Amino acid sequence: MPVDSAVGFARKICPVCRRSKRSRTVAVMEDFFQQIWNLIVTFADPRNLKNPEVYIEALKQPGVMWAAFVSVNLIIFTETGLLIGFLLPGDSLMVVTGIVARSADWPVVPLTLSLCAAAVIGDTIGYAIGAKAGPAIFNRPESRFFRRDHLLAAKAYYEQHGGKTIIIARFIPLIRTFVPVVAGAAKMEYKSFLAFNIFGGIGWIVSMIVVGYMLDPLLRQIFGPQFQIAKHIDKIVLVVIFLSILPLLTKGYRHWRTTRAAKVAP
Numbered sequence: 196m197p198v199d200s201a202v203g204f205a206r207k208i209c210p211v212c213r214r215s216k217r218s219r220t221v222a223v224m225e226d227f228f229q230q231i232w233n234l235i236v237t238f239a240d241p242r243n244l245k246n247p248e249v250y251i252e253a254l255k256q257p258g259v260m261w262a263a264f265v266s267v268n269l270i271i272f273t274e275t276g277l278l279i280g281f282l283l284p285g286d287s288l289m290v291v292t293g294i295v296a297r298s299a300d301w302p303v304v305p306l307t308l309s310l311c312a313a314a315v316i317g318d319t320i321g322y323a324i325g326a327k328a329g330p331a332i333f334n335r336p337e338s339r340f341f342r343r344d345h346l347l348a349a350k351a352y353y354e355q356h357g358g359k360t361i362i363i364a365r366f367i368p369l370i371r372t373f374v375p376v377v378a379g380a381a382k383m384e385y386k387s388f389l390a391f392n393i394f395g396g397i398g399w400i401v402s403m404i405v406v407g408y409m410l411d412p413l414l415r416q417i418f419g420p421q422f423q424i425a426k427h428i429d430k431i432v433l434v435v436i437f438l439s440i441l442p443l444l445t446k447g448y449r450h451w452r453t454t455r456a457a458k459v460a461p
Contacts, residue, residue: 230262231269238270238288247287247428254295264306267292268313271400274372276317278324281372286403286432293407294424307404314365314396321375322388329380358387362395366435406431 234253243249254263270288273280289310296303364374378388410431411424424431 227262230256230259231266234259234262234266235269238266238284241282244282244284244287247284247291248423250284250288250291251295254291255299260299260301263292263295264309267306268309271310272313272317272320274317275314275375275396276320276324278321278372278376281369285371286366286368286435287428289400289403290407290424290428290431293404293409294411295407296404297408297411303404303408307400310400310404311397314400315393318361318375318392318396319389321372322379322383322385322392325376325379326382327379329376358391361388361391362398365395365399402435403432406435 237243237249237253253259267288270280270283271285274283274285292306292310293303295301296306361374361378364371375388375392407424414424415422
């Protein structure tokens with residue numbers, strides 16, 4: 196073929212090639228966002244809260260690793276940062292994610308770092324929501340549920356116990372969604388809140404991921420290869436929560452005994 200004819204032919208087909216490449220890119224992005232949507236729907240379905248095996252099946256689908264990273268981060272952010280996320284499966288989902296990360300050889304360090312960031316940012320958004328909307332609610336004396344003295348009492352409580360509350364609340368479903376909002380409404384000093392937020396967020400994420408990532412093979416060695424940790428996630432999460440609040444329970448018990456002894460003493 197003459198050179199001029201070849202050049203002319205190339206010019207004719209290049210737009211077609213570009214359109215074809217663009218179409219493939221669009222199709223890939225559509226598949227990616229569809230994967231994210233399907234995973235989020237699975238995670239947000241309250242019927243699956245007592246059936247974590249569904250999460251494992253969803254995360255183990257071929258080619259969903261990056262979609263799984265995005266969807267799990269969105270779930271963690273929503274549960275910690277938005278009031279509508281209080282029924283989302285934060286604890287069980289992270290344990291399951293740790294299990295799948297090990298079995299599917301996912302890069303667990305970037306996954307954990309991104310989840311820590313999502314948890315910290317989520318609580319920060321919750322704090323901002325409370326700081327923005329909280330005073331407007333609490334300052335209404337005629338309010339049916341809130342009064343200014345409640346706000347002042349909450350502020351005093353957080354000045355004294357805020358740090359422990361924010362950290363421990365990370366491990367308690369439902370409560371962790373509302374604690375940062377209350378802290379913002381109570382005007383807790385943001386620097387103190389941020390420090391406890393970071394510490395609690397990292398501790399929560401790392402502990403849950405490690406439970407799934409490390410505990411699954413360990414328990415299989417103890418109970419046999421047929422053992423499935425996914426069927427016992429609720430019990431494992433309860434144990435983790437109990438161990439997390441055990442120091443506070445111990446301190447409270449000691450304070451109760453001291454107070455009781457002081458009342459009994461003549």
